[in-house]
Amino acid sequence: MSIPTIGLGTFRLQGQTVIDSVRNGLDVGYRAIDTxxxxxxxxxxxQAIAESGVARSALFLTTKIWTENLSRDKLVPSLKDSLAKLRTDHVDLTLIHWPSPGDGVPVAEFMGALADAREQGLTRQIGVxxxxIGLMQQAIDVVGAGAIATNQVELHPFLQNRKVADFARSQGIPITSYMTLGYGKVLQDPVVQAIAQRNGATPAQVVLAWAMQLGHAVIPSSTKRANLQGNLGALAVRLSEPDMAAIGALDRGGRLTSPQGLAPAWD
Known part of the structure; x- marks a missing residue:
């Protein structure tokens, strides 16, 4: 069961804002939701899914286990709580959101618990x-590379995370890119804007198409219906090899997310 190429992210969206975003996203055609x-x-x-009229069987729903719930005695109960909130008896994908700070809970423990959740039918797939690279290898040692549906990482033209992406590819583990638009900073880049103009596309469509052509899944978010619809249009954009190379040259190690106390020693 492969991960949808494009999904709707909900990071930083709360209350009525996230209800409206998910409702609009489902209405314009998204069928994958990431929370x-x-x-x-x-x-x-x-709530938004329940009120949308879209059948649960038509959706691909992802949630992530927080660090406080990584221990074997907490992971499954916390996922059951998530399922109750999401009004479903299973999610399609459950990820370990961040590795345990200071290795407080060993990788073997939480990946084993995550595999247990899958065996219980609470989640169809599992991932990280x-x-x-080192943490991925530890996870592989526990459950096998074939059991890891994705590694969701910050990845955009200014931070292309090639070492991690190359290792994941070598193991057959797909990458899901978050912050693909770099909080909008990438969209202001002259190279991206020129490529967008040449292709009759928006800068956002170009950047999302670039990530998808590299083989990554993307989960952009927006509070605006027009932007949600526009982002889906990236599926129809095909960039040339020179366009891909030009975006590839924008890598500058520009990491935006590295929370103190959570972030591992990045590759």
Whole structure:
């Protein structure tokens, strides 16, 4: 069961804002929704889905386990709580949101618990997020590379995360790119804007198309219906090899997310 190429992210969206975003996203055609325990919006996402009229079987729903719930005795109960908020008996994908700070909970423990959740039918697939090469290898040692549906990492033209992406590819683990638009900073880049003009596309469509052509899944978010619809248009954009190379040359190690106390030693 492959991960949808494009999904709707809900990071930083809460209350009525996330309800409206998910409602509009489903209305314009999104069928994959990405949330997390720490976002504090699972109940609202569940409400929006329930009120949308879109069948649960037509959706691909992802949530992420927060660091406080990584221990074997907490992971499954916390996921069951997430399912109650989301108004579903299972999610399609459950990720470890961040590795345990200071290795407080060993990778073997939380990946084993995550595999247990899958065996119990609480989640169809399992994966990781913000994992380095070393952490991915530890996870592989526990559950096998074939069991890891994705590693969701910050990846955009200014931070292309090639070492992690190359290792994941070598193991057959797909990458999901978050912050693909770099908080909008990438969209102001003259190279991106010129490529967009040549292709009759928006800068956002170009950047999303670039990530998808590299083989990555993307989960952009927006509070504006027009932007949600526009982002879906990236599926129809095909960039040339020179365009891809020009965007590839923008890498500058420009990491935007590295929370103190959570972030591992990045590759």
């Amino acid at each position: 997390a325990q720490i976002y504090g919006n699972e109940a609202e996402v569940g 997020s913000n994992f380095t």
